[in-house]
Amino acid sequence: MFTRHFLGTAVLALAASGALAAQDHITIGMALEPPNLDPTGGAAAAIDEVVYANIFEGLTRFAPDGAIVPGLAESWDVSGEGAVYTFHLRDGVSFHDGSKMDGEDVVFSLERARTEDSTNAQKALFAGIETVELVDPLTVKVTLANPDGAFPFKMAWGDAVILAPETAEQAATAPVGTGPFAFDNWTQGDSVDIARYDGYWGAAPALASATFKFISDPNAAFAAMMAGDVDAFPNFPAPETLMQFEANPMFKVIVGSTEGETILSINNKSGPLADVKVRKAIAHAINRQEIIDGAMHGYGTPIGTHFAPHNPDYLDLTGQSAYDPAMAKRLLEEAGQADLKLRLALPPPAYARRGGEIVAAQLRKVGVQTEISNLEWAQWLEQVFKGKDFDLTIVSHTEPADINIYARPDYYFQYDNPEFQALMVELEKTAEPARRTEILHAAQKMIADDYVNGYLFQLAKTGVANSKIEGLWENAPTQANDLTGVRWID
Incomplete structure (x- = not known):
């Protein structure tokens, strides 16, 4: 210590x-x-x-402007048409206990993150890895199943930091x-x-x-x-x-700005919420600007999909779920849910607690009653994120460029669309910038069309x-x- x-x-x-x-x-x-x-x-x-x-570092890291810069890897080579990354590690790096950091620790960390029983919350970052090889103590070769120009970006996430096998198990309490x-x-x-x-x-x-x-x-x-x-x-x-x-x-x-897409998350497998008409009604019952003004005192940018407005590949779809309470009421009647009652679970952040009260009032105007539960953070993680025991919740997703979470059917809002999953597979294989933009536009449009969640604002x-x-x-x-x-x- x-x-x-x-x-x-x-x-x-x-x-x-x-x-x-x-x-x-x-x-x-x-x-x-x-x-x-x-x-x-x-x-x-x-x-x-x-x-x-x-405390922790990865092979690469985010700079303050969002650029991906070297971390524990001072450089890397790309071969195999974009499917092989050879990382050249810095010499003289030690862990805080004085032990040397080298390629064996990198191999351990990447293998640990991608194992079947891994508890890593972002296992998708490592899903494309086929093999991790120790070339020498300061060189590690990672071979991917398909070319992936975004691999250095993935290695910059906190989920991809390097740990030593001797101390990894104590990282939760004494990192x-x-x-x-x-x-x-x-x-x-x-x-x-x-x-x-x-x-x-x-x-x-x-x-x-x-x-x-x-x-x-x-x-x-x-x-x-x-x-x-x-x-x-x-x-x-x-x-x-x-x-x-x-x-x-x-x-x-x-x-x-932040990477935080603040959303009214909807459990897509919870009773009437499995009906896209009901989810669409909820989206049109929401007045984003009222939430931004009331909960955030004007700080925040309206969004209509799960993508940051400052990203060059952002597609403005706010008009697709514009505030329209009359449409919301009509859709609920068509779905046979004119007297809908839902549970709204709110974690501690002010944007969630204050925003939740406003959302509840807006839903009440179109005939949807909500039972609000204020949860502590650990309780929210256990009940909502892990247990999927909720109807609605409000949370900011602060991970960078994380639209790929919609390709995970077991993710907490339980969206299961094979077409979207196929888009993400194609995105993984695509390095050409213009085509990646097309795919990302299609992905943003698809989750907006399916009204997977209520998209509120980008957290300032x-x-x-x-x-x-x-x-x-x-x-x-x-x-x-x-x-x-x-x-x-x-």
Whole structure:
């Protein structure tokens, strides 16, 4: 376990006044506590928000602008018409326990992720792999079943980080990675501490340590920022207070985009919801702008399918499910569901709890009654995501370019369309950009036509930070609080 070291009584006195402590330690606010700290064994975005690029690293990684850049692989070659990737690993990389990281760890991690009994939440990332071979200690060759130009992108996900076989089983509670920060301590229900790893292979971060503080209540988050108990809240849960921070020179407001498609998820196999007419009625009962204004205070971009508007392959389909309560009522009558009653399960984020109340009111106007259940995050993961025991829920899918989840019939909203699955298989095999765009447009249109879910808005990244902090990500190309470039300025 790694602990912070202090420099004596004089320094402690100055630190108490904020004179020195702020120079190399930061406290980051987060609305949700991760259920565990293993990004290869859990679906919660909060896991990556703590560990991605801080504790764990992959062969490649996302840069702040979304570009895919080298990670533990300093370079890679592509052969076999795009089906063979040879990764050249960095020399001199060690895990936080001092053991050497080499090709054997890469082979172990990729094989572990793609085994039949793997608990990886994104096993589809590894489905195209046929073989993983150790060429030499610093060279690994991955052969795919088909050419895949997106393979470096897939290896940048938090689900594809590299672990050592000796410590992989403890990653959930005491992770050992190769990143610039090592795990220090986890106070359940409160915070996670990390500390700078002196043996890091790359440039040392400016921060000596960091604390991720979990504050789910928006009012408490506001109070913590104002009191200085939290230095930055990259995904601030109380957007209605941002104007107060903007007017205060002690703070800066950082507004950007995320990969978070916020959707009214529909259980496609739950009784009347199996009928596309019912799902279409629900979609037309939803007033997106009212939800954005009421739950997010205007922050958010309306979407009509599961795709980020900032992506060059985005297709604007919002008109296809435009707010039309009269149509919604008519469709419900045609489906014989004029008195429909549904369960609406809401996880803790403010966008879900506040948005859920607005959605319930909108559905009530077209004759759909909802029974709201407010679930804690672990309960939501167990009941909704794993157990599929729900009718409706609201959640932001923050994984990048993840429309391929609709090709998984066992995914929690249980959409099973062989035509869509075939599209994703074709996308996997296609490297030509224009054809990939055509396929992605067809995929977006198909799930919109099937009204798989109610597509609400792209989650904005609304952050607040002490004005003397720089280097926090403005946009979120993946779910991360990357602290490698963060520092305090005078």
